[in-house]
Amino acid sequence: xxxxxxxxxxxxxxxxxxxxxxxxxxxxxxxxxxxxxxxxxxxxxxxxxxxxxxxxxxxxxxxxxxxxxxxxxxxxxxxxxxxxxxxxxxxxxxxxxxxxxxxxxxxxxxxxxxxxxxxxxxxxxxxxxxxxxxxxxxxxxxxxxxxxxxxxxxxxxxxxxxxxxxxxxxxxxxxxxxxxxxxxxxxxxxxxxxxxxxxxxxxxxxxxxxxxxxxxxxxxxxxxxxxxxxxxxxxxxxxxxxxxxxxxxxxxxxxxxxxxxxxxxxxxxxxxxxxxxxxxxxxxxxxxxxxxxxxxxxxxxxxxxxxxxxxxxxxxxxxxxxxxxxxxxxxxxxxxxxxxxxxxxxxxxxxxxxxxxxxxxxxxxxxxxxxxxxxxxxxxxxxxxxxxxxxxxxxxxxxxxxxxxxxxxxxxxxxxxxxxxxxxxxxxxxxxxxxxxxxxxxxxxxxxxxxxxxxxxxxx
Ligand SMILES: *Cc1c(COP(=O)(O)O)cnc(C)c1O
Numbered sequence: 497x498x499x500x501x502x503x504x505x506x507x508x509x510x511x512x513x514x515x516x517x518x519x520x521x522x523x524x525x526x527x528x529x530x531x532x533x534x535x536x537x538x539x540x541x542x543x544x545x546x547x548x549x550x551x552x553x554x555x556x557x558x559x560x561x562x563x564x565x566x567x568x569x570x571x572x573x574x575x576x577x578x579x580x581x582x583x584x585x586x587x588x589x590x591x592x593x594x595x596x597x598x599x600x601x602x603x604x605x606x607x608x609x610x611x612x613x614x615x616x617x618x619x620x621x622x623x624x625x626x627x628x629x630x631x632x633x634x635x636x637x638x639x640x641x642x643x644x645x646x647x648x649x650x651x652x653x654x655x656x657x658x659x660x661x662x663x664x665x666x667x668x669x670x671x672x673x674x675x676x677x678x679x680x681x682x683x684x685x686x687x688x689x690x691x692x693x694x695x696x697x698x699x700x701x702x703x704x705x706x707x708x709x710x711x712x713x714x715x716x717x718x719x720x721x722x723x724x725x726x727x728x729x730x731x732x733x734x735x736x737x738x739x740x741x742x743x744x745x746x747x748x749x750x751x752x753x754x755x756x757x758x759x760x761x762x763x764x765x766x767x768x769x770x771x772x773x774x775x776x777x778x779x780x781x782x783x784x785x786x787x788x789x790x791x792x793x794x795x796x797x798x799x800x801x802x803x804x805x806x807x808x809x810x811x812x813x814x815x816x817x818x819x820x821x822x823x824x825x826x827x828x829x830x831x832x833x834x835x836x837x838x839x840x841x842x843x844x845x846x847x848x849x850x851x852x853x854x855x856x857x858x859x860x861x862x863x864x865x866x867x868x869x870x871x872x873x874x875x876x877x878x879x880x881x882x883x884x885x886x887x888x889x890x891x892x893x894x895x896x897x898x899x900x901x902x903x904x905x906x907x908x909x910x911x912x913x914x915x916x917x918x919x920x921x922x923x924x925x926x927x928x929x930x931x932x933x934x935x936x937x938x939x940x941x942x943x944x945x946x947x948x949x950x951x952x953x954x955x956x
Contacts, residue, residue: 500816502910503809507554512540520868528949529864529934531873540871541913542905546839548752548759549905553804556756556797563793568784572792572799579799583734583806584711584741586764588771591798592782593789595712595750598763599625601777602708602748605770606672607631614662615675615710616654617641617682622675622710622748634662641683644833644844644897649724650689652680652717654696668703677710678717678740684899685713685818685837687720690728690739697743706745706767712753714740716838719811734806746770753839756801756906760794810907814838818904821914828922839903843921845878846898849928854879854894856933856953862900862924864952865931870920874902880936881945 515523515538527533531544542549552560564570573591580589592598599622607613607629618626618633626633636658641651654676663671676696679687693709700707718736722728728736741747745767751760765771775785782789790798804810815838822836825843833842845858852858859876866872875881878898886893902917924931938949 499911500813502907503807503813504553504907513537514540515871517868520871524864524868528937529860529952530945530948530950531863531867531875532946534867534873538871539867539873541909541917542873543840543902543917544873544875546753546903546905547750548757549908550752550756550758550801551905551907552756552758552797553800553907555804556800559796559800560793563791563796565792567787569786570792570795572795573786576795576799579802580762580764583737583802584747584764585738586741586746586766588765588768588774590763590765590771590774590778590785591788591790591795592761592763592778593759594752595710595748595761596621596625597782597789598748598750598761600628601774601781602673602746602763603629603631604777605773610670612662612666612671613673613675614659614671616652616677616688617680618675619677619681619710619712622677636662637680637683641680641686642896644684644842644899645831645847647834649687650692650720651686652678652683652688653692654688656692656695656699659696660699663703663705668705671703671705673706673708673745674700675708675710676744677712679713679720679838681712681839684833684842685716685839686833687717687724687838689725690721690736691725693740693743707743709741709744709747711741711747712750713838714747714749715754715805715811716815718806719808719815720838722808723815732806733808733811737806751798751801754802754805755798756805757794757797760790760798762788762798814904814906817911817914820911821902821904821918824918825921828918828925830921830925833899841902842877843900843902844897845876845900848925849931851929852931852933854883854898855892856935857898857950858933859898859900860934860950861931864934864950865924866900866920869924870916872902872917872920874900876945877901880948 564572609630611631623633636655638653638655640648718733746765819836831844831847849858859878879894882895932954934950
């Protein structure tokens, strides 16, 4: 088999800045060892997130020039609405400025105290928007999804028994909707099978509970179904995606992921009465229903991006690049969440740096070392992001996993960039015993990972 190459050529380039190790040590010190405080210009390879970091195509840029900025009834809205409706099959398409705005509007209507929203795993903004209304966000992920070293085809699947238990225990009347997140971002970008979506829908139908997809990475999920689920190998991804959507009653979407744009999102709903309420809220918080917090040009770019994302040459390259990075890291003795997900590799820092205990932040240690050694920016998903303090003893309560996420922006980096990342990680892995942990010297009471300041326990 030949190398799977980037299915595009490059028309416009953006230089990246090379720095020396000495410069990067200074940059790290200035940023208090927090990657969120490093100026992007000082980063060589930025794997902080795949959100809003996609490279747009020439056609998307052409759409930007062609955008119709009319306040009401812009032609760009009608194109966006047509493309989204054809892809998803949903009746009402409501543009928002990001995915979380769609969540905010949906849960403002259906959430509230005493309500429960199940999901395979709530993404953090989804959970925050559910909880902000006083409702409870419950995760019902299959057991395999909780074990990074266990290989499985669909580790993002909903645990149907746990879901049914949640329904019967909480009372159907308290569950206004159930969500499935595709792919499961917080669970390592692992896909959900068509069978699981179908069976979830069947179970929910028995109780009359609607299903809403958190569809941010629907195309990556559809491609995994094509690769791994019997009966789908010959089906076009577009049809697979359409079938996924057909089991749902609506979706929330961050266009910053699988719509290949830098800003945007939407809420889609079959229920006309619910959509009417959503549009009323949209007018108060986002804008008129034919632009919803976006410019006409953004709607053009999203419409074009949704056409491009289901291209199978693109998806083959996309999923293969992530898998390639994962395979090479494993070969270098770097433990990762297996198998590789759709948009990122999650390094298991707990297993890689067992000499650094959770309260000395092994994930943060690896994040800093990847930057120091190679100018690579990544993010900790472990005790820094999710750690809490015991109210009585003040000691740190750590989450089960200490991960470092290397998220791959879409269409931005080539194989040689990925090879470079692998070389840096190999170098760090060879010297891992010498790495020392960090302590937090300043932190905010909520979402501390964005602003916390760190100090090395001993600089190596
Ligand atoms: C990014 C993301 C969101 C939120 O979207 P924003 O556009 O960042 O507001 C919701 N759910 C999942 C699974 C995501 O990855």
